Amino acid sequence: MARVVNVDEYEDLARVKMPKMYYDFYAGGAEDKWTLRENRSAFSRIRIRPQVLVDVSHTDLTTSVLGLKIACPIMVAPTALHKLAHPEGELATARATAAANTVMVVSTSSSHTIEEIADTGPGIRFFQLYIFNKVRAMELVARAEKAGYKAIVLTVDTPILGRREDDLRNRLVLPPDVSMKLIDGIGEQHSQPTEPGSSLAAVASEYKDKSITWKDVQAFMKLTKLPFLLKGILTKEDALKAIDICVDGIIVSNHGGRQLDHVPATISVLEEVAITRNSCYVVAAAAGRCPVFVDGGIRRGTDVFKALALGASGVFVGRPVLFGLAIDGEQGVKKVLDMLKDELRTTMVIAGCPTLAHINRSSVQTPEEKPSSKL
Numbered sequence: 001m002a003r004v005v006n007v008d009e010y011e012d013l014a015r016v017k018m019p020k021m022y023y024d025f026y027a028g029g030a031e032d033k034w035t036l037r038e039n040r041s042a043f044s045r046i047r048i049r050p051q052v053l054v055d056v057s058h059t060d061l062t063t064s065v066l067g068l069k070i071a072c073p074i075m076v077a078p079t080a081l082h083k084l085a086h087p088e089g090e091l092a093t094a095r096a097t098a099a100a101n102t103v104m105v106v107s108t109s110s111s112h113t114i115e116e117i118a119d120t121g122p123g124i125r126f127f128q129l130y131i132f133n134k135v136r137a138m139e140l141v142a143r144a145e146k147a148g149y150k151a152i153v154l155t156v157d158t159p160i161l162g163r164r165e166d167d168l169r170n171r172l173v174l175p176p177d178v179s180m181k182l183i184d185g186i187g188e189q190h191s192q193p194t195e196p197g198s199s200l201a202a203v204a205s206e207y208k209d210k211s212i213t214w215k216d217v218q219a220f221m222k223l224t225k226l227p228f229l230l231k232g233i234l235t236k237e238d239a240l241k242a243i244d245i246c247v248d249g250i251i252v253s254n255h256g257g258r259q260l261d262h263v264p265a266t267i268s269v270l271e272e273v274a275i276t277r278n279s280c281y282v283v284a285a286a287a288g289r290c291p292v293f294v295d296g297g298i299r300r301g302t303d304v305f306k307a308l309a310l311g312a313s314g315v316f317v318g319r320p321v322l323f324g325l326a327i328d329g330e331q332g333v334k335k336v337l338d339m340l341k342d343e344l345r346t347t348m349v350i351a352g353c354p355t356l357a358h359i360n361r362s363s364v365q366t367p368e369e370k371p372s373s374k375l
């Protein structure tokens with residue numbers, strides 16, 4: 001096999017190797033996929049402003065997330081059903097992420113259990129929560145806590161699944177040996193193509209609790225000592241509500257363009273949310289820290305650099321991890337994380353930023369900011 005030198009190449013290989021139904025599930029987005037494309041295009045409209053003649057002979061990419069030290073600010077987003085990519089599923093992802101010394105967010109829709117993933121060995125893991133029903137969700141939180149997970153990430157953008165037309169067209173069903181083990185009894189019931197459409201969308205729309213509000217989130221937060229993050233915030237109004245209920249972190253996310261088409265690219269709204277964070281620091285210092293993270297369309301170290309410059313404390317990557325897993329298993333996931341980290345280091349060195357603290361708002365220029373000389 002030709003040597004893979006960037007994360008997109010893993011996707012090209014996965015498109016050929018994976019059964020079309022499962023590649024489409026991983027790669028797909030809602031309706032016309034405008035948001036899916038925009039997540040990436042918006043990054044390409046941001047320019048980097050390098051500073052030259054800075055001593056970059058030593059670089060440091062290490063950072064802390066919720067007080068936990070990690071190798072670099074690139075983490076693994078929660079994604080469903082890793083066994084569709086590789087027989088070792090989330091176990092391989094967990095080992096690779098631990099070897100890269102960064103955070104893995106384990107999905108409620110995983111194809112392995114919370115405990116099986118924890119048993120792969122040491123590693124920093126957060127648990128992503130979908131509330132199918134409140135009792136089941138409370139049990140999952142307790143299990144994650146017991147198994148040594150370090151935070152709960154509640155996904156708030158998914159009362160039902162978005163309209164993913166590839167999955168509807170393909171009549172997405174899971175193979176008999178793959179299920180969402182944490183919500184067992186639910187996934188298996190839909191493993192037969194009884195009806196047209198996506199069986200996963202049917203599971204979500206039938207069984208997910210769609211009544212959840214900010215009040216329920218507050219109640220949930222009281223049930224765990226773990227830090228509590230909200231994933232799927234896209235506006236400053238919601239960021240302020242999140243800060244009001246004292247969440248420990250916000251993940252700016254549009255679910256990789258899979259939920260509502262025509263919501264903005266996450267990088268376009270990050271600053272709106274991150275600035276809210278900064279003002280909150282001043283006016284509500286007692287509420288403690290509230291780091292803002294972002295995911296969606298991050299495929300290059302330059303994308304990570306841009307996100308950090310616009311106020312993110314770190315980023316999460318979704319699909320690249322799945323495609324690395326599909327092609328090379330554990331090694332593939334490790335390689336994806338290593339490539340992104342190396343690219344971030346290269347960007348920092350050439351842009352004159354030996355540490356993450358050197359990356360700031362003036363490190364980038366957004367399309368609204370006119371260059372001072374127009375060519």
Ligand SMILES: Cc1cc2nc3c(=O)[nH]c(=O)nc-3n(C[C@H](O)[C@H](O)[C@H](O)COP(=O)(O)O)c2cc1C
Pocket residue numbers: 025026027039077078079080107108109128155231253254255256257258295296297298316317318319320
């Ligand atoms: C195949 C797939 C499954 C996903 N499953 C979940 C999930 O179970 N829970 C969740 O919160 N987000 C889920 N997401 C969204 C990711 O956490 C993340 O927001 C998104 O993938 C980031 O965009 P990227 O893939 O462009 O990096 C999923 C995304 C994909 C592609």
Ligand SMILES: CCCCC(=O)C(=O)O
Pocket residue numbers: 080109158200203204255258
């Ligand atoms: C019920 C499965 C949800 C998976 C998911 O979140 C996604 O495909 O984006």
